[in-house]
Amino acid sequence: MTSTNVNRDKPTAATTGSTTGFRGALLTLSLSMLLPALSTSIVNVALPSMAEGFSASFQQVQWIVLAYLLAISSLIVGVGRLGDIAGRRRLLLVGTALFTAATFLSGVAPTLWFLIAARAAQGIGAASMMALSMAFVAETVPTPRIGRAMGLLGTMSAIGTALGPSLGGLLIAGFGWRAIFLVTAPLGLLTFVLARRYLPADGPTRKAGRLSFDYVGTLLLALTLGAYSLAVTLEHGVFGSLSMALLLATLVGLGLFVLTETRVSSPLIRLKNFRDPALSAGLGMSALVSTVMMTTLVVGPFHLARALGIQPALIGLVMSAGPVVAALTGVPAGRLVDRLGAQRVVVVGLIGMVIGSISMSFVPISLGIAGYVISLVVITASYALFQTANNTTVMTGILAEQRGVISGMLNLSRNLGLLTGASVMGAIFAFASGAVDITTADPGDVATGTRAAFALAAALVMVALGIAIGSNRSTKVSHRDPVGPGRLSGSGEE
Template identity: 85%
Template sequence: MTTTSVNQDKPLPGKPGVAPTFRWAILTLSLSMLLPALSTSIVNVALPSMAEGFSASFQQVQWIVLAYLLAISILIVGVGRLGDIAGRRRLLLAGIAVFTAATFLSGVAPTLWLLIAARAAQGLGAASMMALSMAFVAETVPPSRIGRAMGLLGTMSAVGTALGPSLGGVLIAGFGWRAIFFVTAPLGLLTFVLARRYLPADGPTQKVGRLGFDYVGMLLLALTLGAYLLAVTLEHGVFGTLSLALLLAAVVGLGLFVLVERRATSPLVRLANFRVPVLSAGLAMSAVVSTVMMTTLVVGPFHLSRALGVQTALIGLVMSAGPVVAALTGVPAGRMVDRLGAQRVVFVGLIGMVVGSISMSLVPVSFGIAGYVTSLVVITASYALFQTANNTTVMTGIRADQRGVISGMLNLSRNLGLLTGASVMGAVFAFASGATDITTAASADVATGTRWAFAVAAALITVALGVAVGSRNRSSSDRHD
């Protein structure tokens, strides 16, 4: 990789007596992005074995995944802000330690509910790793290489997502489901050792209590996000009485959060940041694009099995084309960003996603797996371009004391998009198919559902393109004023 050849002998600042290399610092940050993604996808394939082992229902074991995702989404902004205040290196080390310990505890958990609790703790550690790894890029990478570094981090996240199902399947078949945690824990320990040795030391920081960490804002944000995420996951897009009540609670919580942040001396989130076109547009586009990406994961298995008649054993292989393409595109996307500029690559990525979504909506069923995979490759490659460029745009030029919280917000927007997409786009797919039970629907009905779901996806990406154009125009206007 080109990133390993840059500044290999240049010591990173702030680490007295130690001369860590650029290569090792990037490796450390890459592992910090890979492990949270791996810990999401590797558990999904273990759910049937866990249900059997604990004599639990599928709805109960789903909380093993949900607890992890909820913890990340609820806490990621708070830990990012805390890193800005208390020191990113020490909080990243704490996060890796919590992640590693919780991973081991997940492997030895004697009951389902202890496993769920350990997974929630693992999500806390993962939130720190995801938020602070991106925040560290500006401190460890020359400005001319930030695009490549962001591309590499995106690649490692995609590799973790792609590797999880296959690695998990092998481990479960040979050693049982607990092996997936016992393999991940040593990687966490390795990451901790590398981070302690090679990441730059924190500069002078004020004590959290003296600076006034916004605990009230953090609590309100956590409750608001928790209510929203439960609303879009508990009833799987049906939006019954419980989901509507939770959505209402989320709206009320958001209003209270805004009031508190306006009055806070040291707010968790500076609301004035949302008046910056690049940031507000970047967060909005990230959420929309992630919603569309989840469409491929929600609709894909049903389309392949019901509309195309693909055997169950091959569905996972076909679906893995997406993460593999994203992994292969990440670093080249970073090079494009460094050469062409992030803003141009954002437009290229969004246009590519529109083309891929329209293709997925219009391609005849008679084209079979080849037609589906071709459209999927266009969507995921374009997504990798967009994600690398958008992350670079948002994280470049922000104040050093805001990098952690902005990185947390960027990761949160992606997670919200993924969870919303799983619920809303799944509901669009089911409604458009006209079937009462999508698992037994006729192939023609499933194909109709797929067409409409990706037509809506294309419309959403077109909205994101409009946001990108508006952001560019507002930025240009601000420069001329």
């Protein structure tokens, strides 16, 4: 088989450009990771103001968040694949332009449903930015420094998540909720300008290439992922009749998608690629670990408020410790990956997360904020190690025409883990507490729910650790080279 590669022979910024060009490319990719994360976390704090401004219910304004997340989760794989075919730089520019325009329109939205539509368009642009940023690393960064670059991108994503609530609160207090969008839009414009200047140009695309995009598979996958996302969010983990119907639709859609991918000549996802232990293990571990990380965000505020009795003004400060630690750990984690190897760091990170989750499950209330923060720091620092190493393992050594779709799948696994964690782990927490209303539950009941949630979290990370160890053994048996050329099969054209 001869794989078609539109970018393999193209010089990269890392090898042909100046130091300024190399740094400009990394700055561009960093902003492309920061802005989607910032646009996720900055809106949550504005929901009460939006509900008041539009005279809407909480359930209605929730769609401002859901529309954005649904668009990303449903389209990120298809966008990544389209970038592989039509040119990653072209599609990243289009996505950034769409993100910027939709952000501005969100800031001037006259009605709630106009805002929701603009947020959906913003999510489409964000999917392009997230999927293609990691795909560009192999084209702009020398192989010995890929770990550090992945660590930097992870750091920027963590900074965006951490910065959102505090920046949003300041902007809303001073200028109103519209400012959170009107301040973000110029950053999107800056990203577009930097991308045009510093990212390496796309190679020539074949005329037939645009026709080889799997439209049916992309539509089926988008509908399937949309159904799953709604199933785990609409009823907040209760899983009533509507959620069960959506889960059934998800299973049917998944079956149809798999059937379609086995029959088309140029599938969106080549199913035989899942035979690669690094890819399958990396995606599975990413979903499991992201589920655990969402536990800290869902359970944390209730534990701090009800079990520890912390005032609302301090809760945000304590919660920000996690993202701040992840941001500070990202770049050192990348250096560690480059020095020790990604697979070893994956195992170290997962072991740390197990220790942190168990600590969170057993830490007594008497230790107060200190006990909670110490456990949270262990979890988030270990997560930064894992994420950097896992992203490096999955994205290193794959064919150029597969980088976009694999990056999209990696981001998708993380998003699905976050959505699942918000629903399932929240439901476990509420159920274990035994309270009818968790917002008025006794401190002891809330602490019981916290222990149950993090005990399950520790079990999930242990499963991920088992996958990592099994994947390492499979790799050694098959003599797989994690940084060798062309790890995965091509796009399907013979």
